[in-house]
Amino acid sequence: MLPLPAEPHPRLPLRDTARCEGPRSALLAFHRQAGPHTLVCGPAGHVLAPQELVADATQVTMAGRTSARVPARERDLTSALLARLGLAAFHFPHPQHADRCADDAVLWLRLGLTQHLMGAVLAHLGERTVGDTALLRQPTTKSALAEVAVALLEAESGLRDAAADGPDDTTLRLLHRQLTTSDEALLKLLGANGLTAAGPGATAYVSQVLADLYAPPLPSPEAA
Amino acid sequence: MTRLEHRLRVLQQYVRDEAPALRAAAQELDGHPDGSTLYPQVPLLDRLATLQIPRRYAQDPLVIEGHEYFLTSAVERVVFHEEASAHGDAALLLSAPGSLTAGMLVAALGDDAQQRMFFDRVRARPTWTFLAMTEPQGGSDAANLRTTLTPCDDGFRLNGTKRFIGNAHRAPLGVVTARTGPGPLGIRCAIVDTSHPTCSAGPLATLGMRGALGTLDFRDVPVPEAHLLGRHLSPTRRGMWGWLHAFNPLRCVAAAMGVGIARAAHSYARQHLPQRHDALRRRLDTLGARIRGVQSLTRHAATAVDADPANAHLPAAAKTAAAGLAVEATSTALRLLGPAARLEHPLLDKWARDAFGIECMEGTSHVQAMTVFSALARTDTALR
Numbered sequence: 001m002l003p004l005p006a007e008p009h010p011r012l013p014l015r016d017t018a019r020c021e022g023p024r025s026a027l028l029a030f031h032r033q034a035g036p037h038t039l040v041c042g043p044a045g046h047v048l049a050p051q052e053l054v055a056d057a058t059q060v061t062m063a064g065r066t067s068a069r070v071p072a073r074e075r076d077l078t079s080a081l082l083a084r085l086g087l088a089a090f091h092f093p094h095p096q097h098a099d100r101c102a103d104d105a106v107l108w109l110r111l112g113l114t115q116h117l118m119g120a121v122l123a124h125l126g127e128r129t130v131g132d133t134a135l136l137r138q139p140t141t142k143s144a145l146a147e148v149a150v151a152l153l154e155a156e157s158g159l160r161d162a163a164a165d166g167p168d169d170t171t172l173r174l175l176h177r178q179l180t181t182s183d184e185a186l187l188k189l190l191g192a193n194g195l196t197a198a199g200p201g202a203t204a205y206v207s208q209v210l211a212d213l214y215a216p217p218l219p220s221p222e223a224a
Numbered sequence: 225m226t227r228l229e230h231r232l233r234v235l236q237q238y239v240r241d242e243a244p245a246l247r248a249a250a251q252e253l254d255g256h257p258d259g260s261t262l263y264p265q266v267p268l269l270d271r272l273a274t275l276q277i278p279r280r281y282a283q284d285p286l287v288i289e290g291h292e293y294f295l296t297s298a299v300e301r302v303v304f305h306e307e308a309s310a311h312g313d314a315a316l317l318l319s320a321p322g323s324l325t326a327g328m329l330v331a332a333l334g335d336d337a338q339q340r341m342f343f344d345r346v347r348a349r350p351t352w353t354f355l356a357m358t359e360p361q362g363g364s365d366a367a368n369l370r371t372t373l374t375p376c377d378d379g380f381r382l383n384g385t386k387r388f389i390g391n392a393h394r395a396p397l398g399v400v401t402a403r404t405g406p407g408p409l410g411i412r413c414a415i416v417d418t419s420h421p422t423c424s425a426g427p428l429a430t431l432g433m434r435g436a437l438g439t440l441d442f443r444d445v446p447v448p449e450a451h452l453l454g455r456h457l458s459p460t461r462r463g464m465w466g467w468l469h470a471f472n473p474l475r476c477v478a479a480a481m482g483v484g485i486a487r488a489a490h491s492y493a494r495q496h497l498p499q500r501h502d503a504l505r506r507r508l509d510t511l512g513a514r515i516r517g518v519q520s521l522t523r524h525a526a527t528a529v530d531a532d533p534a535n536a537h538l539p540a541a542a543k544t545a546a547a548g549l550a551v552e553a554t555s556t557a558l559r560l561l562g563p564a565a566r567l568e569h570p571l572l573d574k575w576a577r578d579a580f581g582i583e584c585m586e587g588t589s590h591v592q593a594m595t596v597f598s599a600l601a602r603t604d605t606a607l608r
């Protein structure tokens with residue numbers, strides 16, 4: 001991964017867990033940052049977490065406000081695919097929506113997941129050949145990978161340079177989209193291996209679900 | 225040809241009426257922990273199973289309002305698959321019985337006896353078939369395949385592994401590409417019966433197009449000489465370069481499925497987006513315009529292939545555009561319906577996962593780009 005010559009950042013451990021260990025470990029770290037028995041909600045009250053954390057948590061937190069869980073009012077949204085990955089999702093009927101999504105932790109996590117995916121792509125293409133040449137040495141492959149590397153450097157710079165209270169919602173949405181686009185480009189490089197349930201495509205899928213649950217929603221018609 | 229002639233509109237309307245039954249079945253297959261064992265019975269798919277058979281061997285064309293459809297032209301196939309994906313489900317189409325891919329190769333390379341043997345079996349009852357080319361070490365580099373057909377006293381022995389094969393785990397027979405000798409002329413196609421004990425097939429768990437793909441493993445599987453396709457053709461016509469053009473109509477079908485997925489996502493979002501949200505609705509309008517463009521390109525490509533089966537660049541262009549479109553349309557729809565659209569709208573989430581499958585079917589965008597470039601190089605003097 002191409003590093004930025006920059007100061008340490010408090011979110012780097014989360015990014016690095018995602019990069020080195022993948023989605024499940026990253027989600028454990030993400031929710032554990034909120035404290036024991038606590039799950040972090042997205043702006044509309046959705047949670048994605050490892051199944052054991054969901055079973056164990058007694059409270060949820062959203063934009064700094066913590067509430068006790070009310071299992072009877074929660075809606076389970078765990079799909080067959082998420083369950084297969086050891087994850088669970090639910091909707092918590094939060095009384096008020098956050099004004100802003102100030103929390104950029106999900107983006108650092110997603111950045112790490114995209115880097116994790118990039119690692120998988122480099123390893124995969126390094127082993128494959130076209131004729132006698134490694135796929136990794138094909139000019140189009142090199143250029144596609146370099147483009148993703150540039151996008152990741154841009155995303156990390158954007159995250160680092162955000163205001164002290166976090167990026168605004170427009171920036172958060174933009175960064176989420178940049179990461180999704182990078183994931184899509186990386187998936188293409190995996191060929192059909194990007195489609196297998198046990199392969200690196202699952203990392204991209206979890207990252208997309210995270211964007212879906214934790215990115216700031218588009219402005220409502222009233223606000224627009 | 226972008227506006228369909230009456231006969232094709234009749235076909236389109238028939239599929240549009242029948243396809244919605246695919247939706248519930250597709251969701252069941254997608255949500256099943258092991259979708260490979262499940263195959264929902266849907267009348268449209270049962271009907272499709274005995275179409276796409278060359279006229280000479282077909283007995284039961286689809287007849288609607290006095291029009292006959294064999295679904296052997298690229299244009300008819302495109303209309304059918306686009307509409308069934310738009311109003312039904314593309315992944316379920318891929319899991320359906322019938323002879324879409326393998327039949328194409330048998331029709332291109334088989335002699336009369338081989339075609340009769342293959343198509344009689346497919347026609348007798350809904351039968352799954354497969355076309356097995358892709359191998360674990362890579363699919364794009366088709367010339368580098370490792371599966372071998374080795375001559376022996378009573379024909380050939382087949383050895384090798386195939387991966388990402390549509391319906392491999394369900395089909396009793398299909399077509400396998402394998403090497404009989406060096407170079408592209410040494411790559412041959414054979415009809416293979418999977419009932420032999422040293423042929424094993426299994427499902428492949430995937431994120432998208434769930435239940436559609438499987439793997440095949442051949443260990444000294446006997447293949448009679450009579451099953452080797454192209455015996456009656458010259459070495460150049462039966463070798464790899466001879467049968468590659470059979471993929472041109474298939475690329476049109478893959479493109480049609482991509483357009484269909486995009487249309488499904490687009491109309492789903494339109495239906496579920498609040499009326500008053502003008503700004504988001506305008507984004508859907510833009511997406512709608514792009515869908516119409518790629519739909520038109522796909523229909524042009526199909527018409528071109530029907531006129532000249534060797535036309536490779538238009539199907540390649542349509543397939544590339546449609547693969548990108550399917551991803552764009554599903555992700556736009558999810559974004560507009562968010563937050564949590566992936567979990568609150570499981571059908572849309574499924575189509576987004578399926579959309580990526582279109583990228584690889586019948587060759588990745590990179591492979592298609594090479595084909596488009598070759599055509600460009602032939603027409604542009606500056607590139608010569």
Ligand SMILES: Cc1cc2nc3c(=O)[nH]c(=O)nc-3n(C[C@H](O)[C@H](O)[C@H](O)COP(=O)(O)OP(=O)(O)OC[C@H]3O[C@@H](n4cnc5c(N)ncnc54)[C@H](O)[C@@H]3O)c2cc1C
Pocket residue numbers: 128130135138140141188189190191192193195325354355356357358359361362363364365387388389390391433437580581582584585586587588589590591
């Ligand atoms: C839904 C679905 C259905 C399918 N059905 C079938 C089927 O029925 N039968 C069958 O045989 N196969 C089938 N396939 C497999 C498909 O044909 C292959 O996925 C495809 O050929 C690509 O091969 P690959 O996945 O091994 O990727 P690879 O060939 O390993 O390619 C990996 C990446 O490298 C790129 N690349 C490859 N070569 C080059 C090069 N020379 N220069 C630069 N970049 C390159 C590719 O574009 C891709 O991005 C199916 C796949 C899917 C997803």
